[in-house]
């Protein structure tokens with residue numbers, strides 16, 4: 240464990256069930272505050288499983304995860320999830336208006352409706368949520384619009400760490416760049432960890448890259464150390480091996 244890290248994984252393994260192989264295998268790394276981490280690797284490598292461990296949607300089978308030098312399990316789950324916010328790729332939103340959805344975390348903390356709406360206003364501009372969405376039902380939005388609202392809802396709580404699962408996959412290029420540049424700006428107070436398959440976007444955005452393959456940590460590097468061609472080729476090869484594996488013969 241490093242003194243200056245915000246999140247530490249020490250030999251963390253995750254098994255999905257009895258008789259099933261490891262989803263994550265002895266993964267160790269340490270994240271410093273204000274890191275912008277790109278989590279990359281072929282499909283099925285364990286990237287989402289890694290994010291889920293970080294806010295206790297699942298628990299390691301072995302090894303230890305610490306947040307600010309304390310084991311994750313020592314934090315009450317609700318408090319932990321206030322500090323470490325996770326936005327899944329297919330965020331389910333409740334049957335509420337977009338405005339109610341965005342105000343929901345503040346309302347849960349006992350903030351009054353008018354005050355929650357006022358606090359929300361700058362976030363609408365920052366994350367390009369049009370005013371005319373506010374009265375619409377969140378469940379009626381498109382996948383990309385829903386994802387945008389889910390990201391805004393989490394960022395508006397200013398979590399210490401924000402975990403994003405493919406936040407740009409359903410967005411147009413313009414919005415993807417807008418979101419990434421906000422997350423890299425001094426206005427964003429959160430440490431960000433993001434699963435993303437779009438390596439060219441990550442090359443311009445990340446400060447560090449964590450590369451997973453078959454549940455194993457292949458590398459954890461600062462951006463200046465990453466050889467993008469080697470990384471890309473490794474992912475393509477892993478994907479090809481998977482596609483032409485036993486199941487296909």
Ligand SMILES: Nc1ncnc2c1ncn2[C@@H]1O[C@H](COP(=O)(O)OP(=O)(O)OP(=O)(O)O)[C@@H](O)[C@H]1O
Pocket residue numbers: 255256259262280281282283284285286287288289
């Ligand atoms: N609850 C579960 N039970 C059994 N297997 C699971 C479970 N959750 C995930 N898996 C398997 O674990 C592996 C890793 O899944 P995970 O979703 O973490 O991969 P990923 O790297 O995020 O993939 P993708 O890039 O396709 O989203 C996959 O083979 C998946 O089928």
